[in-house]
Amino acid sequence: MSFAAPSDPVNRPTKVKVSQLCELCHSRKALIKRPKNLSKLCKQCFCLVFETEIHNTIVTNSLFQRGERIAVGASGGKDSTVLAHMLKLLNDRHDYGIEIVLLSIDEGIVGYRDDSLATVKRNQQQYGLPLEIFSFKDLYDWTMDEIVSVAGIRNSCTYCGVFRRQSLDRGAAKLGISHVVTGHNADDMAETVLMNILRGDVARLEKSTAIITQSSGSPIKRSKPFKYSYQKEIVLYAHYMKLDYFSTECTYAPEAFRGTAREYMKNLEAVRPSCIVDIIQSGENLALKAKKIER
């Protein structure tokens, strides 16, 4: 039996041949080899294990408090679409007692963000969650298209990322929400660890591997429930659950250095799947030496 993952610009279809029973239920045929640990599972067991792992991450790290309102940073892409679906499902299943709002930032990138926001609007209907959209134009009086036309495409990802993080905080504050949850996954985090090491910027490792962060001076907490979730598994889950997501690359393409780190990670993952989580763990465990005081 063979399985082809859905087409995706980052995760090319991976064919897996399995002709055994599922290692968990021992009754249904194994349909996939889990990218994370190569266990052979049927579709139902994979989805349940994946959901349970996210629930365990949420509980172990005490991510949510009962009665809390949380904003899901919703871009319409695979990660945040699965995140919105997952948090709604787990909140209902385990009674976290949280209120979920979809929060989208319109950076003003014609032909990209306008299309992905159309997906978020459909998700709003599908999941029955409230949606709030804030735009760079309203918050800063500039769209990303206008910024690029003046400053050029170089470093556009950096500007966009800084403004987007700030916009998520400002949007959440306007809604009276102090917790923003994003779909950053294990692959994103491992890439960031690699980039920081390659730049010699080890001081950033602690923050880049934290599951909960907060910018200095900001009342808004941010968390990443997919910290340990592999991108391939998120795409697989979205495919099995038939989730409606947008999968086109941004017009301004990914930052060149991140693109290189991503390619490198994919090559490493092909020979050693655990390297994604291993790199995150290395980032967590690498601590800065206390500086000697000069006399």
Ligand SMILES: Nc1ncnc2c1ncn2[C@@H]1O[C@H](COP(=O)(O)OP(=O)(O)OP(=O)(O)O)[C@@H](O)[C@H]1O
């Ligand atoms: N325009 C946006 N509005 C709201 N949240 C956003 C937006 N862009 C990104 N985010 C949040 O930041 C996370 C990481 O964004 P990134 O740009 O790295 O995209 P990604 O890894 O492709 O994620 P996704 O598949 O959700 O788009 C997203 O999962 C989402 O939670």
